[in-house]
Amino acid sequence: MPDPLLSLSALDAHYGDFQALYGVDMTLMQGEVLAIIGANGAGKTTLMRSISGLSQNAPNQITYINQPIGALRADQVAGLGIALVPEGRQLFPSLSVEENLLIGERMGRKGPWSLQAVFDLFPILEERRAVASTSLSGGQQQMVAIGRALMANPDLILFDEISLGLAPVIIKSIYDALPGIVGSGMSAMIVEQDISKALSVSDRLYCLQEGRVALEGASQGVSREAISAAYFGVGS
Amino acid sequence: MRVTRASNAARIAAVLGLIGLVVLALGPYWAGRADMRLMSEIFLYLALASLWNLMAGYAGLVSVGQQAFVGFGGYMLFALTIFGGLSPVVAIGGAAVLGALIAVPVAVLIFRLRGAYFAIGTWVMAEVFRLTFAQVSSLGGGSGSSLPVNIVRSMANGRAAREALSYWLALGIAVVVIAAVYLFLRSRQGLALTAIRDNELAAGSLGIDIWRTKFVVYIVTAGLTSMVGALIFLQKLRISPDAAFSVNDWTAFVIFIVVIGGIGTLEGPIIGTLIFFALRETLADLGSVYLLILGAVAIVIMLKAPKGVWGLIRARYDLELFPLSYRVHTDKKEG
8 A cells, every 4th residue: 555645643633722633543645535524613624724734733643745744834834735725715805816826826836737727727717817806706716715725736735615605606616626626636635514515526535523533434435324423423 | 907006196106206306315405404404314214114114014023122223223333433444334234234133133032922022022122232232331331422523524524515425325225215115015025925914824824934024024124224223323423322222212203103104005104204203393392292292193093093194095095106006997897
């Protein structure tokens, strides 16, 4: 078995004084798409913050290409090729759409993604490249956030709450774009509330419940009953 | 639909600014001695305010200890000319370099602090500087010293030429500081700084090294503030620890200028400087009542117009004199 791209071992993480993750173990192989599901407060966002370096952990709790990254700062993690599409978009309001995208390019990593490639993926952004990012709709802002992360040409892209607060038609267009992103061999972790959407795009899934892994398995292999049990913590 | 940075107002401002600059540069030929002194002081405060604004308004580093670098720069001018034998003009540049160098260990220490603790830390640092220089007996210790006459004479022949030179130096540094801040904000580093100001979380996760960006801003600001400090004490010709490291003169008034003018804008410090000097020149005879009025003005502005006078003007007329942000012109209504 080859070495995993990313692995978490016994990851504990805190959100302020509150412990949000308890001994989470997780592996992600090169080119794999993982779905992370779980109820509110299950620790999904804390997991994203820990991996991307926005909160610090013990070095060996997170390894990326056989290198401990748990204690690195966010910008150092980004430099290694892990990009985050944060919950709530987090665009830069005083910059234009194009400037927001160009910020993503600062790492200078080589790869297929450029301004033009992002515009090909989301043509509406080319049309609106010069307007302030705050004047876009929520869905278009999510496209900017995704494009901004892709501009860094990451090996692993993390989507936190990819469809939260978006209209169904927008969610569909973002999911339609996903194969074009992960098809090129990029690995991905997708945090999603919509379980059927999450299952349809992922290879494997992890279900978190109150900070612990309650279920893991191949997305096509797990039963709805098993997911309900893991999600709500009911049943046997 | 077109997008540009420059607006008509910005172009007109550039032309008027250039004409104003030429008129000011010719100051020694039309202004009296007292006016030139006052204008020099205005230029130096403008430089200090623009620097504090870059640091606090753009990088979020609220320092109340910039008097550390004003005083340090002043003392370096005295040390480099008296003991190093340098000419005062060269010593001003030397003060800038030394100010930036001494800021490195200071930054490493105080960057461990956040928010209010950072502000207090900078003040403590400034007090450390003051007490340290008060111990240096070769620079006059606690009572200070004057710049020797031969050094003053070496600047230029005759009093008028000397005063003209020091006026031009003050005008020059104000122009250099504003141009440097403007160019910095339009550069890639400036884009990163704007991103950090907008959203520190997203900036970090996109690979912007927040610590290093703020560090660079702090060091550059410290170097230029030391340079201004050297010029201030070249004009005063006398230095003492209490005057050099005065929190009132070099930080409180500067914060007043930036806050009433409009923090986080390039225009704010310019307007704030003009308002501050207008108040001072008309009210200074009132003594401590003048300080009460200054305080009242600051409180009213902070309550009624938290973005300062320039913030009010900008909200009312959509003006921007330094073209930093993008603007969209629609030729037809969008569907």
